Amino acid sequence: MDVRSQVAMVFHLDKCIGCHTCSIACKNIWTDRRGTEYMWWNNVETKPGTGFPTRWEDQEKYHGGWEVHDGQLQLRSTSKTKTIFNIYHNPSMPTMDDYYEPWTYDYQHLFNAPEGPDQPTARPISMVTGELIHIEAGPNWDDDLGGSPVYAENDPNLKGLSAEQRAQLSAVERLVFFYFPRICNHCLNPSCVASCPSGALYKRGEDGIVLVDQQRCRGWRMCVAACPYKKMFYNWNTGKSEKCILCYPRLETGQAPACFHSCVGRIRYLGVVLYDASRIEAVASSTDEKLVEAQRTLILDPHDPEVIAGARKNGIHESVLESAQRSPVYQFVKVWKIALPPHIEYRTMPMLFYVPPMSPVMSNQAEGTIHHNSEDLFHDIDESRVPLQFLANLFGAGHEGFVRYALRKQKAVRWYRRALTVGDVEMATAERMLREADCSPAEAEAIYRLTSLCTFDDRFVIPPMHREEAIQMLEDPLEHKQGAGFGFVSGPRRGT
């Protein structure tokens, strides 16, 4: 057992209101520079939808993540030998067209236009070339199902759904969508790190944050192809790759990352989990149906004396251990099992987990009126408007069981609380549902509290990062003091 700590995350999709505040907070801090305008380290997608970049989940096109080949875990996009031959031209590299060409508007024209018969307009101009452009798509073009026939109906997660289920997703009066906010998953088995020829990408040993060493990145761009979540971005101006840094300068000073801090729906949770690094490769090689459960076994019980001893042996600080024991992520993922990894079949072992969203009651239109299919207050899970198979493709490697379990438990908690506070539901019924959902009243109460009444400190249990220990004696402390962000003081200018 090789115990390490990881800053892990949970996004509670049932609470996401799709306001994009997270994206804006991130953009304003990190990606408002030339070359990064098109990047959205944090973005919020509407599901069903094609996402950003377009159809990023289609690995037949993008070749992201890992695959098991003759029992060996291999990158889909490249291998060590292939990297050498493809270094001049990466065949799996997405281009700007797969994202969008960033633009602004010619506002000056509003002031400088000569007098004429028409009102002057501010026409869009490319932020790459400065030329006038015709905008065809943007980073969030399919928000709230905008352009469904083009976007929602081409969602790769619709694979395996019956024609009836597909029709149901988009039928008037029955259509449904939910939001899917995404940042870098700071994976345990990151394919971006494994693909980097320069060794510029690395995982921080102490907290598991995945970063690009900007001084060592040479722009070979293998990482952009290798990340199945398309959260590696190529800065076309500086010729370096960039990615979500989990706001580590904020984390190191005890603050939540900007997207977490600004989350209006309070859907985001952050905390430390302890994991067994010696088993990552074995777990990542599991068969599809075992992946979700196998990943849970990687996460260790922070109260287990053996784990604590292992953590101490590996130099994990007592304060980090203590925050691991209070971690909300551990509760959601390991104890309650209602938070699931996105697309675990990519085998990168993501450390961002999602609580799958409940969906409205299924209803039908008949004789001009709307009828609910279920008389249940919170309907039967299998009758959800979002087909279970769709959620399973996202969060269960195609297997419905994990999603059904998470949704049933959420539903049972709602019935239980309804019985307690409103009283129009029999307590006996609620308790029976809890039993069926593998949930005790105490657990239901805990889920309710962490979901609905959670304070800032409940949601973000940020471990002391002990960054002070990084600065060795005889090193210049001022250099480190300034060393937030990209780690050096000069501006990131393009080389010649």
Place this chain on the structure above:
Amino acid sequence: MTNPFVNQLLFAVVPYLAMFIFFLATILRYRLAPYSYSSLSSQFLENQRHFWALVPFHYGIVFVLTGHVVAFFLPQQILAWNSRPLRLYVLETTALVFGLLTVVGLLGAIARRLTVSKVRAVTNGFDWVVLAMLLAQVLLGVFVAIFHPWGSAWFAAAISPYLWSLVRFSPDLGYVAMLPVAVKAHIVLAYAIIGVTPFTRLVHILVVPNPYLWRRTQVVRWYRAPKEAA
């Protein structure tokens, strides 16, 4: 270029000057501005023509350059290989094909930079200097290959000894004095390219990621004393 003084300058002074600038400036740049070392790839901005230009160019130039280096280090072996005419023809033809591949790719790369507006947006003056020098150099190389054939033989007999005399710090210009003008120009331009390399994107050649082949798959960095090098 038969003036002995000019010869002296171009073939005994310029090479040292070029190497001096090359080593000093690349090392300084690597130490002082490591951030500026990048391939500066523009594939992200344009994909199709990138493939048809940059792949033939790189494969061509890598093969041709390797040929030059091999001839420099192993002249006797090259001469031995060439002892049968058929093997000489095979070597010369292969080299010419790769040289032409380089020209085609380079022309494609220049045309792409000129015509694709997004790529033009990330092109600076140094890029044009590099492209112009490279184009002149590979055109000269192909010209020499066609009009002064059997270069693989006379390179080993004349150029290798000359270059080795430079390495030994006792330049022997007897080998180069009688060479055709095109060959002389090719040599001088090579020195010029070496001299400007540290100030251009060509430095990406120096950071070709060989260690990737033998390093561990995952990279973990510890800021405290590493428990184990993982």
